[in-house]
Amino acid sequence: MIDFHTHLPWGLGLREAAEALRAEMRRAGVGLSVVINVEAGLRTFRENVGWERLQRALREALEYSFSPRAGYIASIFLEPERALMEHERVLAEISRDSLEFARGLSGYSDLVPVISYNPDLSPQQNLERLRELGELSLGMKVFPTLHFLDPDRPSLQPLYAEIGSMGGIVIVHTGCDPGIWELPAFCTARPSSVARAARKNRGVKFVVAHLGAYSALNPGIYFKEALEALAEENVYADTSAAEPEFVERAVDEVGYDKILYGSDYPAVAGLSMERAVREVLGLNIEERAKRAITRENALKVLKGWAGWRRISASAP
Numbered sequence: 001m002i003d004f005h006t007h008l009p010w011g012l013g014l015r016e017a018a019e020a021l022r023a024e025m026r027r028a029g030v031g032l033s034v035v036i037n038v039e040a041g042l043r044t045f046r047e048n049v050g051w052e053r054l055q056r057a058l059r060e061a062l063e064y065s066f067s068p069r070a071g072y073i074a075s076i077f078l079e080p081e082r083a084l085m086e087h088e089r090v091l092a093e094i095s096r097d098s099l100e101f102a103r104g105l106s107g108y109s110d111l112v113p114v115i116s117y118n119p120d121l122s123p124q125q126n127l128e129r130l131r132e133l134g135e136l137s138l139g140m141k142v143f144p145t146l147h148f149l150d151p152d153r154p155s156l157q158p159l160y161a162e163i164g165s166m167g168g169i170v171i172v173h174t175g176c177d178p179g180i181w182e183l184p185a186f187c188t189a190r191p192s193s194v195a196r197a198a199r200k201n202r203g204v205k206f207v208v209a210h211l212g213a214y215s216a217l218n219p220g221i222y223f224k225e226a227l228e229a230l231a232e233e234n235v236y237a238d239t240s241a242a243e244p245e246f247v248e249r250a251v252d253e254v255g256y257d258k259i260l261y262g263s264d265y266p267a268v269a270g271l272s273m274e275r276a277v278r279e280v281l282g283l284n285i286e287e288r289a290k291r292a293i294t295r296e297n298a299l300k301v302l303k304g305w306a307g308w309r310r311i312s313a314s315a316p
């Protein structure tokens with residue numbers, strides 16, 4: 001069993017976090033995890049979510065919907081300054097330096113690190129970090145939400161080329177994200193943008209994380225776009241944090257060859273890896289589709305990556 005989308009538990013040192021993740025993997029019968037780092041940039045956050053911009057976004061959101069969404073939006077609206085501070089606190093808590101992250105995990109043969117783009121660094125500085133790490137990282141994750149960044153932006157092309165030269169992958173968060181990123185103005189992570197980037201970078205595999213479905217208020221928000229993006233040969237999708245019905249529909253509509261099982265552990269509150277495994281094995285799809293999604297597809301992707309030799313050589 002391979003879990004293609006996990007994170008290190010927050011609030012722990014690197015070693016302790018890696019061990020906590022591995023204990024969770026053993027309990028769930030997961031032999032290998034792709035571990036994705038998160039780096040937000042507080043400077044980028046402040047530049048993009050000023051007081052006025054937030055007010056505009058809230059006004060627009062209130063027009064967009066009353067219903068259950070209204071309560072969520074109202075809590076930000078009533079205490080916007082507290083909300084901004086709380087966002088900065090969470091972003092600082094979940095962010096980890098990618099160099100330290102990838103180097104620290106390099107000794108584990110059951111953890112495959114993927115570093116995060118850092119929006120407070122320039123694209124050139126991000127490129128230098130990638131080069132410095134070489135085969136230590138399977139690739140890079142871009143969060144269009146947290147990073148306020150379109151994955152199709154031209155400045156990212158050299159990064160994609162570098163990743164492609166090592167047979168690595170680019171994972172792109174799609175859908176909304178908790179907090180202000182549920183507001184339409186900030187819920188900008190579109191699979192169509194991933195498809196555009198993939199067309200310009202055929203030598204790189206792109207993974208649409210969460211099947212475009214990530215949203216607490218509007219689950220499945222960009223799911224249809226994710227299916228369209230999967231029509232590109234170098235676009236894959238992971239199942240993390242997507243409701244089982246979306247995974248079943250995706251297999252039904254576009255097949256299972258490019259769908260990768262991911263739990264998003266520990267990002268979904270209260271979700272154990274064990275439960276996520278039970279969920280994917282309980283899907284109403286063919287057994288061979290389950291085998292492909294939970295292992296074979298991931299192995300194919302990993303075997304194309306230059307760093308795989310090092311990992312597989314030291315695997316038990």
Ligand SMILES: [Zn+2]
Pocket residue numbers: 005006007036240264267
């Ligand atoms: Zn995640």
